[in-house]
Amino acid sequence: MQMKTGVEQSVYAILILNMLPDKAVLPGEAISQQLGASPTYFQKLLRKLVSANLITSVPGVKGGFKLRKKAEDIRIYDIYLAIEGQQSLYSSSGVMHGMLDLEEEGCCLLTDLMQEAESSWQTVLKRQTIASLYEEINVGYQPKVQLLQQWIKEKMVM
Amino acid sequence: MQMKTGVEQSVYAILILNMLPDKAVLPGEAISQQLGASPTYFQKLLRKLVSANLITSVPGVKGGFKLRKKAEDIRIYDIYLAIEGQQSLYSSSGVMHGMLDLEEEGCCLLTDLMQEAESSWQTVLKRQTIASLYEEINVGYQPKVQLLQQWIKEKMVM
DNA sequence: ATAAAGTGGATAATTATTATCCGCGTTATA
DNA sequence: TATAACGCGGATAATAATTATCCACTTTAT
Ligand code: FES
Ligand code: FES
Numbered sequence: 001m002q003m004k005t006g007v008e009q010s011v012y013a014i015l016i017l018n019m020l021p022d023k024a025v026l027p028g029e030a031i032s033q034q035l036g037a038s039p040t041y042f043q044k045l046l047r048k049l050v051s052a053n054l055i056t057s058v059p060g061v062k063g064g065f066k067l068r069k070k071a072e073d074i075r076i077y078d079i080y081l082a083i084e085g086q087q088s089l090y091s092s093s094g095v096m097h098g099m100l101d102l103e104e105e106g107c108c109l110l111t112d113l114m115q116e117a118e119s120s121w122q123t124v125l126k127r128q129t130i131a132s133l134y135e136e137i138n139v140g141y142q143p144k145v146q147l148l149q150q151w152i153k154e155k156m157v158m
Numbered sequence: 159m160q161m162k163t164g165v166e167q168s169v170y171a172i173l174i175l176n177m178l179p180d181k182a183v184l185p186g187e188a189i190s191q192q193l194g195a196s197p198t199y200f201q202k203l204l205r206k207l208v209s210a211n212l213i214t215s216v217p218g219v220k221g222g223f224k225l226r227k228k229a230e231d232i233r234i235y236d237i238y239l240a241i242e243g244q245q246s247l248y249s250s251s252g253v254m255h256g257m258l259d260l261e262e263e264g265c266c267l268l269t270d271l272m273q274e275a276e277s278s279w280q281t282v283l284k285r286q287t288i289a290s291l292y293e294e295i296n297v298g299y300q301p302k303v304q305l306l307q308q309w310i311k312e313k314m315v316m
Numbered sequence: 317a318t319a320a321a322g323t324g325g326a327t328a329a330t331t332a333t334t335a336t337c338c339g340c341g342t343t344a345t346a
Numbered sequence: 347t348a349t350a351a352c353g354c355g356g357a358t359a360a361t362a363a364t365t366a367t368c369c370a371c372t373t374t375a376t
Binding site for chain 2: 318319320321322323324332
C-alpha cells in the first residue's frame with residue numbers, strides 16, 4: 001500500500017508550472033527532464049492533470065502546459081485525486097457477508113471505520129495548496145528557487 | 159493505492175478468534191474456509207499476526223490459533239500494521255532533491271504533509287478495537303452471530 | 317507409528333504500476 | 347504550403363507488488 005510516485009512528480013510539476021509567467025507554457029519533455037521522470041510515462045500523468053482541470057495543454061509548435069487554476073485553488077488532495085483516482089483506500093471484499101451470511105450490503109463496519117480514517121487523511125491534504133507549498137519552499141530554499149526560475153525562463157515558450 | 163485484502167480478512171479472522179472459548183483453538187484451515195480465503199495464502203497472513211503478537215499458534219494434532227491479547231487491546235491499527243508493515247503510505251523519491259539540487263535530505267515538504275495526513279488516518283484506526291467492533295456487530299446482527307458461534311463450537315478443538 | 321496441525325522457503329500466477337512506441341491532430345513559422 | 351515541434355490516445359511491453367500454491371519439515375495428541 002504505497003502511493004504512486006506519480007503523485008510526487010505531479011506535485012512538483014505543478015509547482016514548476018506555478019513559477020511560469022502568465023501566458024507562457026512549458027513543454028512536457030522539459031518538465032519530465034527537470035524531475036528526472038520517464039518522459040513518455042510522465043506525459044500520461046500530465047494528461048490526468050489536464051483531465052482533472054488542474055492544468056491546460058497547448059498543442060502545436062509553441063505548445064506545452066500551464067496552470068489552469070490559481071495556485072491557491074489547487075489543493076494537494078486535488079493532485080492526489082487526479083493521479084490516483086477516486087477509489088477509496090479500503091474496499092471491502094464482502095468477507096463479513098460470507099461470514100454472517102447476509103443478503104443485503106451497506107453493512108460492513110470496517111468500511112465505515114476505514115472511510116472515517118480516510119476522510120481524516122483527506123482533510124490534511126485539503127488544507128495545503130500549491131500556493132502554501134510554494135510559499136514554504138520559497139522561504140526555505142530561496143537561492144535554489146532562483147536557479148529554478150532561471151531554468152524556467154530558458155525552457156518556457158510564449 | 160489499495161489496502162491489501164489481507165487486512166480485511168485478518169480483522170474478521172481475529173473477530174472469530176475472539177468468539178472462541180478460553181483455552182480453545184481454531185485450525186487455520188477452518189478459519190480460511192469461513193472467510194472464503196485461499197487456505198495457503200491465508201496461513202501466511204496468520205503467520206504475520208503471530209509475529210505481531212496478536213495471536214498465538216499451537217502446533218500438533220489439536221493445534222490451531224487463538225488470541226494472544228485481550229480484544230480491548232487489539233486495535234484495528236495493530237492488525238493493519240501486522241499485515242501491511244510499518245512503511246508509510248507515502249515515500250518520497252527525492253524529486254525535490256534533483257529539482258532544487260539539494261545535497262542533504264530531511265527536507266521534503268511533501269513528506270511532512272503526507273506524514274501528518276497519515277498520522278491523522280492512524281488515529282482513527284487506533285480508536286477502534288476488536289472489542290468495540292465485536293460489540294457493534296453483536297448488537298447489529300445478533301441472530302447471525304449466534305450461528306457463527308455455533309459453527310465455532312463445531313470447529314474448535316481444546 | 318501415525319495423522320493433524322503449524323513453519324519456512326521456493327516458486328508460480330495474477331494484478332498493478334511504470335514505461336515505450338507509433339500514428340495522428342494541431343499550430344507557429346520558414 | 348510544407349515542415350517541425352508539440353500534445354493525444356491506443357496498443358503494448360517491462361517491471362514490481364500481491365496473491366496463491368507446493369513441499370519438506372517440526373510439533374504433538376492419540
Ligand atoms: S461485508 Fe463489507 S459491506 Fe457487507
Ligand atoms: S526531496 Fe523529499 S526528502 Fe528531499
